[in-house]
Amino acid sequence: xxxxxxxxxxxxxxxxxxxxxxxxxxxxxxxxxxxxxxxxxxxxxxxxxxxxxxxxxxxxxxxxxxxxxxxxxxxxxxxxxxxxxxxxxxxxxxxxxxxxxxxxxxxxxxxxxxxxxxxxxxxxxxxxxxxxxxxxxxxxxxxxxxxxxxxxxxxxxxxxxxxxxxxxxxxxxxxxxxxxxxxxxxxxxxxxxxxxxxxxxxxxxxxxxxxxxxxxxxxxxxx
Amino acid sequence: xxxxxxxxxxxxxxxxxxxxxxxxxxxxxxxxxxxxxxxxxxxxxxxxxxxxxxxxxxxxxxxxxxxxxxxxxxxxxxxxxxxxxxxxxxxxxxxxxxxxxxxxxxxxxxxxxxxxxxxxxxxxxxxxxxxxxxxxxxxxxxxxxxxxxxxxxxxxxxxxxxxxxxxxxxxxxxxxxxxxxxxxxxxxxxxxxxxxxxxxxxxxxxxxxxxxxxxxxxxxxxxxxxxxxxxxxxxxxxxxxxxxxxxxxxxxxxxxxxxxxxxxxxxxxxxxxxxxxxxxxxxxxxxxxxxxxxxxxxxxxxxxxxxxxxxxxxxxxxxxxxxxxxxxxxxxxxxxxxxxxxxxxxxxxxxxxxxxxxxxxxxxxxxxxxxxx
Numbered sequence: 001x002x003x004x005x006x007x008x009x010x011x012x013x014x015x016x017x018x019x020x021x022x023x024x025x026x027x028x029x030x031x032x033x034x035x036x037x038x039x040x041x042x043x044x045x046x047x048x049x050x051x052x053x054x055x056x057x058x059x060x061x062x063x064x065x066x067x068x069x070x071x072x073x074x075x076x077x078x079x080x081x082x083x084x085x086x087x088x089x090x091x092x093x094x095x096x097x098x099x100x101x102x103x104x105x106x107x108x109x110x111x112x113x114x115x116x117x118x119x120x121x122x123x124x125x126x127x128x129x130x131x132x133x134x135x136x137x138x139x140x141x142x143x144x145x146x147x148x149x150x151x152x153x154x155x156x157x158x159x160x161x162x163x164x165x166x167x168x169x170x171x172x173x174x175x176x177x178x179x180x181x182x183x184x185x186x187x188x189x190x191x192x193x194x195x196x197x198x199x200x201x202x203x204x205x206x207x208x209x210x211x212x213x214x215x216x217x218x219x220x221x222x223x
Numbered sequence: 224x225x226x227x228x229x230x231x232x233x234x235x236x237x238x239x240x241x242x243x244x245x246x247x248x249x250x251x252x253x254x255x256x257x258x259x260x261x262x263x264x265x266x267x268x269x270x271x272x273x274x275x276x277x278x279x280x281x282x283x284x285x286x287x288x289x290x291x292x293x294x295x296x297x298x299x300x301x302x303x304x305x306x307x308x309x310x311x312x313x314x315x316x317x318x319x320x321x322x323x324x325x326x327x328x329x330x331x332x333x334x335x336x337x338x339x340x341x342x343x344x345x346x347x348x349x350x351x352x353x354x355x356x357x358x359x360x361x362x363x364x365x366x367x368x369x370x371x372x373x374x375x376x377x378x379x380x381x382x383x384x385x386x387x388x389x390x391x392x393x394x395x396x397x398x399x400x401x402x403x404x405x406x407x408x409x410x411x412x413x414x415x416x417x418x419x420x421x422x423x424x425x426x427x428x429x430x431x432x433x434x435x436x437x438x439x440x441x442x443x444x445x446x447x448x449x450x451x452x453x454x455x456x457x458x459x460x461x462x463x464x465x466x467x468x469x470x471x472x473x474x475x476x477x478x479x480x481x482x483x484x485x486x487x488x489x490x491x492x493x494x495x496x497x498x499x500x501x502x503x504x505x506x507x508x509x510x511x512x513x514x515x516x517x518x519x520x521x522x523x524x525x526x527x528x529x530x531x532x533x534x535x536x537x538x539x540x541x542x543x544x545x546x547x548x549x550x551x552x553x554x555x556x557x558x559x560x561x562x563x564x565x566x567x568x569x570x571x572x573x574x575x576x577x578x579x580x581x582x583x584x585x586x587x588x589x590x591x592x593x594x595x596x
Contacts, residue, residue: 052525054524054525074529074530075529078524078527078528078529079527081524081525081526081527082526082527083527087525093521093522093525094522095519095522097237097238098237106522106523106526107526107527109226109230109526110226110526110527110528111527154526158527
């Protein structure tokens with residue numbers, strides 16, 4: 001279970017101070033598929049980054065089960081990002097000069113595994129994501145859907161329990177977007193928690209619960 | 224650490240062309256720094272040379288024309304000796320003759336034979352002198368010969384030591400201050416350093432007939448003694464000895480000063496241009512590295528890297544690039560600049576560490592991963 005209590009996030013100082021999150025309270029159950037909706041600049045990506053330990057809250061409490069996340073050391077947070085979280089971004093966040101295999105393998109560099117085990121994990125995911133004929137291709141040689149599947153495979157390579165998706169279908173056509181959503185639904189049905197940040201109503205409706213965020217405040221929670 | 228090294232090599236392999244361009248850029252920066260050091264040294268040398276100009280240029284110099292046509296006869300020797308003695312007897316006469324270099328320890332050494340008013344005229348200072356060195360320089364009844372040695376001789380000799388010059392022992396009575404130089408009239412506007420030279424008194428009695436013209440040429444006389452010079456000119460004309468011309472030292476020194484200043488300005492500007500382009504090149508490269516790789520590093524952090532990992536990788540890659548660049552600079556021929564290049568490498572790595580640590584400290588991977596909105 002993910003629990004956020006009175007989370008504040010402020011950027012800048014003095015006259016340039018910007019409060020991106022103003023006391024966010026949110027609970028996400030294990031295995032839930034949650035959509036966070038909001039307009040541009042509402043703070044939804046900031047919230048996602050804090051959940052994913054890419055960013056630290058300025059104040060407030062953040063728990064995953066009983067672990068106090070906002071008080072973890074830099075090294076401990078890195079381990080969480082590597083093993084617990086998987087990220088799927090709108091721009092795919094692939095390294096342009098790495099092939100699909102190398103991109104998927106990236107998180108494996110930060111754990112101790114034999115080369116054979118690493119290869120096995122990667123090949124399983126390539127098969128699962130139907131990327132066999134694109135495994136050696138560079139991102140520039142892939143379609144949007146293929147790139148997003150590579151990103152999802154990378155997110156799952158360490159068997160992440162929590163998938164954090166920031167507009168995962170934002171750069172895709174409707175058909176491909178539905179394909180990606182099907183994959184995310186399937187992963188959710190396997191027991192993974194999926195958090196999707198989106199401003200697309202049709203994507204949000206596919207989730208178990210929708211939360212709206214506006215000006216850094218969560219003001220509407222609907223099933 | 225090992226994974227970072229592996230990552231670094233992998234990154235270089237996959238971005239080989241980019242790495243090569245950056246290495247070439249850094250090599251050029253190092254060569255520019257070498258150029259800066261060399262031109263700065265030239266700038267400093269020419270600055271020192273201005274100090275070698277005469278302090279009081281209100282002198283007249285004797286210019287001997289067509290000296291090769293003077294025949295070596297007893298009559299000519301007698302007349303030349305008479306002219307020399309007349310000039311020598313004029314109060315305030317300054318002689319600086321450097322036409323007779325010597326060999327000391329198998330090394331060619333410039334020798335300046337001077338009158339004792341040379342030091343004040345050129346503002347030359349003597350270090351580690353014996354007591355009464357000026358009196359000894361003027362004359363000594365003991366038959367002992369004396370010299371002042373250039374600053375470079377301090378590595379091998381001390382005051383009081385004897386130096387063998389052409390079979391004669393000369394005692395060192397002091398050393399010429401480092402950086403001293405002298406610009407002689409009629410010497411093509413050149414200023415010569417005294418650091419590797421020796422200065423000896425003029426021993427009048429020993430001047431051979433064949434050398435008299437050389438010494439006459441070396442004489443300068445205060446302008447107020449112009450009348451005495453005219454007497455010399457009249458004697459010369461009467462006996463048809465030489466073709467003489469009397470010139471003003473002030474005009475000569477003005478030309479020398481102008482030539483030296485022009486060279487000084489030239490090297491100064493070149494040095495500034497070199498260092499400007501070198502610094503700009505290195506700064507652009509550092510910023511380019513951090514900017515280009517910003518997104519890539521953000522993705523790595525998202526996948527479980529720590530900020531320290533990123534810093535280490537940047538330092539490793541920069542160090543490799545610098546080592547190759549330094550090696551290439553050496554092959555290209557770095558002289559005085561090498562020590563500076565090595566120092567710059569250390570400063571450059573330090574700069575990378577500081578800038579990277581600063582940027583990584585305040586770096587938000589979240590901003591780099593933010594979706595396009």
